[in-house]
Amino acid sequence: xxxxxxxxxxxxxxxxxxxxxxxxxxxxxxxxxxxxxxxxxxxxxxxxxxxxxxxxxxxxxxxxxxxxxxxxxxxxxxxxxxxxxxxxxxxxxxxxxxxxxxxxxxxxxxxxxxxxxxxxxxxxxxxxxxxxxxxxxxxxxxxxxxxxxxxxxxxxxxxxxxxxxxxxxxxxxxxxxxxxxxxxxxxxxxxxxxxxxxxxxxxxxxxxxxxxxxxxxxxxxxxxxxxxxxxxxxxxxxxxxxxxxxxxxxxxxxxxxxxxxxxxxxxxxxxxxxxxxxxxxxxx
Numbered sequence: 046x047x048x049x050x051x052x053x054x055x056x057x058x059x060x061x062x063x064x065x066x067x068x069x070x071x072x073x074x075x076x077x078x079x080x081x082x083x084x085x086x087x088x089x090x091x092x093x094x095x096x097x098x099x100x101x102x103x104x105x106x107x108x109x110x111x112x113x114x115x116x117x118x119x120x121x122x123x124x125x126x127x128x129x130x131x132x133x134x135x136x137x138x139x140x141x142x143x144x145x146x147x148x149x150x151x152x153x154x155x156x157x158x159x160x161x162x163x164x165x166x167x168x169x170x171x172x173x174x175x176x177x178x179x180x181x182x183x184x185x186x187x188x189x190x191x192x193x194x195x196x197x198x199x200x201x202x203x204x205x206x207x208x209x210x211x212x213x214x215x216x217x218x219x220x221x222x223x224x225x226x227x228x229x230x231x232x233x234x235x236x237x238x239x240x241x242x243x244x245x246x247x248x249x250x251x252x253x254x255x256x257x258x259x260x261x262x263x264x265x266x267x268x269x270x271x272x273x274x275x276x277x278x279x280x281x282x283x284x285x286x287x288x289x290x291x292x293x294x295x296x297x298x299x300x301x302x303x304x305x306x307x308x309x310x311x312x313x314x315x316x317x318x319x320x321x322x323x324x325x326x327x328x329x
Contacts, residue, residue, distance in 0.1 A: 087255055
């Protein structure tokens with residue numbers, strides 16, 4: 046199938062270094078490995094979607110890259126340096142994480158929460174700069190939350206809160222963004238708005254995006270590369286057209302499907318096959 050996307054256009058220089066995982070395993074306590082001897086290399090400036098069934102280790106992998114979890118074995122390098130060599134502030138200038146759920150301090154206003162994204166870039170007791178203000182304003186405008194600046198975060202809907210946390214991650218202005226199910230709580234229109242925003246940030250600013258996505262068709266449409274995981278390991282990895290095949294989707298998800306061409310983009314479109322009971326009912 047022929048894609049009409051803009052992956053071949055000239056992009057700006059990427060802002061982050063190569064992210065490389067070699068033989069990484071992660072376990073909780075003495076339990077079995079959630080991520081099992083995983084190898085992965087993410088090129089600077091790429092947009093990588095990680096997909097797989099629930100419990101396959103996707104979110105654990107992202108939390109490990111962000112140094113929220115320590116691998117039980119293996120190494121993680123960013124731009125050739127081990128993550129462990131970086132302090133929290135230095136790492137936060139290079140990697141930004143949007144987790145599945147967040148909790149803001151009680152009574153915190155939206156504008157103040159987004160401004161926290163500037164913390165890694167500011168020296169102790171430094172004054173708020175014009176650059177800080179511009180970064181926060183741009184992030185809030187891009188995510189559509191500027192009009193919420195004076196609202197308390199705990200008064201917002203789930204979708205509004207998700208966009209506010211995303212604004213904070215964008216204000217952090219890192220070379221690499223780790224997004225764990227970033228469209229959670231968003232209605233369909235806002236899901237597409239956010240995915241289009243991620244692609245613009247990737248294409249126009251050279252930021253590396255690594256996103257855990259549940260919706261395979263979103264991964265196919267917006268990512269350059271799809272990594273499919275099962276049982277803590279990478280099963281198949283490559284361009285969307287190479288990964289999202291009928292055989293691979295059934296292997297990874299246990300889901301019989303048809304894969305057709307998306308009429309808008311030319312990328313793979315995964316259509317689940319009807320269960321036998323549903324098909325028989327409609328035939329009647």
